[in-house]
Amino acid sequence: MKLAVLGAGAWGTALAIDYARDHQVTLWARNAEQVAEMADSRVNTRYLPDAEFPPSLALSADLADAVAGVELILLVTPIAGFRPTLRALAATGQPVPPILWACKGFEAGSGLLPHQVLLEELPGLKEFGVLSGPSFAREVALGLPAAVTVASHDYAFAKRIARELNSSRLRLYANDDLIGVEVGAAVKNVMAIATGVADGLGSGLNARAALITRGLAEVTRLVVALGGKAETMMGLAGMGDLILTCTGALSRNRQVGLKLAEAKPLAVILQELGHVAEGVPTAYEVQRLARELNVAMPITDAVCQLLSGSADPQRVVAGLMAREPKSESGDSLS
Numbered sequence: 001m002k003l004a005v006l007g008a009g010a011w012g013t014a015l016a017i018d019y020a021r022d023h024q025v026t027l028w029a030r031n032a033e034q035v036a037e038m039a040d041s042r043v044n045t046r047y048l049p050d051a052e053f054p055p056s057l058a059l060s061a062d063l064a065d066a067v068a069g070v071e072l073i074l075l076v077t078p079i080a081g082f083r084p085t086l087r088a089l090a091a092t093g094q095p096v097p098p099i100l101w102a103c104k105g106f107e108a109g110s111g112l113l114p115h116q117v118l119l120e121e122l123p124g125l126k127e128f129g130v131l132s133g134p135s136f137a138r139e140v141a142l143g144l145p146a147a148v149t150v151a152s153h154d155y156a157f158a159k160r161i162a163r164e165l166n167s168s169r170l171r172l173y174a175n176d177d178l179i180g181v182e183v184g185a186a187v188k189n190v191m192a193i194a195t196g197v198a199d200g201l202g203s204g205l206n207a208r209a210a211l212i213t214r215g216l217a218e219v220t221r222l223v224v225a226l227g228g229k230a231e232t233m234m235g236l237a238g239m240g241d242l243i244l245t246c247t248g249a250l251s252r253n254r255q256v257g258l259k260l261a262e263a264k265p266l267a268v269i270l271q272e273l274g275h276v277a278e279g280v281p282t283a284y285e286v287q288r289l290a291r292e293l294n295v296a297m298p299i300t301d302a303v304c305q306l307l308s309g310s311a312d313p314q315r316v317v318a319g320l321m322a323r324e325p326k327s328e329s330g331d332s333l334s
């Protein structure tokens with residue numbers, strides 16, 4: 001397949017490296033200097049320093065050039081770059097091929113999921129979907145085994161892409177629940193911040209398991225309220241990615257939580273991280289949406305309190321434990 005990967009952060013670079021082993025791939029970045037540096041060193045020094053590019057991987061800073069004649073675009077900017085990149089694609093004046101995105105989050109300000117943003121920007125595009133699941137960029141770039149989901153409202157498209165992009169390193173499963181997969185991807189980052197905080201405070205392994213499990217209940221409620229399927233949360237894009245991100249040392253969102261527990265200012269944490277932590281802007285969008293839909297999301301509320309600096313970590317954890325007892329499905333006990 002002829003592919004363009006748009007966005008040369010850690011994840012776009014990892015996917016480009018992996019797919020260049022079996023496909024014809026161009027990796028595009030908006031920053032021409034970064035592209036020149038990568039072309040010279042054959043490595044993404046800034047975002048993924050220990051994974052060399054295969055000789056076949058092409059690089060470009062020219063969007064129209066990068067997407068000319070490709071059969072599929074993989075859009076892998078942070079969610080903040082999703083709409084601007086779609087606009088830039090439309091502005092090339094060329095026909096836009098099918099798009100699979102791999103960013104995780106709700107758009108800040110609008111609270112929209114990526115597919116809703118895409119429908120606003122490219123209303124005529126017929127084939128599109130999301131790639132999501134437990135997949136740290138560094139491990140994928142090194143060729144270690146992983147399995148993820150490709151989801152689309154158009155199940156035939158999801159199945160075709162899963163068949164064509166599947167490999168013995170990165171196994172792809174098809175799913176027709178685009179909403180469930182997108183929401184699972186977005187909210188697990190918020191839960192990873194919460195788990196990082198609890199671990200950073202030394203709350204223990206019992207607390208970690210409780211947070212992940214109650215986090216799963218929380219995200220499932222939101223998925224269902226938004227029209228997705230609860231069963232999707234039992235799969236790779238739900239429980240799979242939640243477990244990975246909440247427990248894996250490579251998670252940037254978990255790292256944010258660990259640092260918040262040390263009472264470091266958020267601005268300093270994000271600057272030192274040097275990568276995106278999508279759970280930070282997404283937490284507020286999830287909270288707003290949950291309130292509108294009357295969905296109880298106490299862990300998300302706690303994360304928003306921490307991010308806004310309105311309560312210290314010990315008080316936030318104590319507040320979660322002091323909530324009124326409930327049934328496991330969320331009903332009152334009285």
Ligand SMILES: NC(=O)C1=CN([C@@H]2O[C@H](COP(=O)(O)OP(=O)(O)OC[C@H]3O[C@@H](n4cnc5c(N)ncnc54)[C@H](O)[C@@H]3O)[C@@H](O)[C@H]2O)C=CC1
Nearest residue numbers: 008009010011012077078079081103104135136137275276
């Ligand atoms: N790193 C990982 O292991 C994984 C990341 N993701 C998701 O992929 C998305 C991208 O994450 P990373 O690559 O890890 O981020 P990163 O922080 O490593 O790199 C971000 C990249 O996006 C570029 N960028 C920022 N705004 C842009 C814009 N408006 N237009 C074009 N490029 C822009 C930056 O220049 C940089 O190259 C996020 O939504 C993340 O949640 C998903 C799965 C795994």
Ligand SMILES: O=C(CO)COP(=O)(O)O
Nearest residue numbers: 133134135136251252253
């Ligand atoms: O989405 C990811 C793994 O599936 C990466 O998580 P972080 O953005 O927290 O590093």
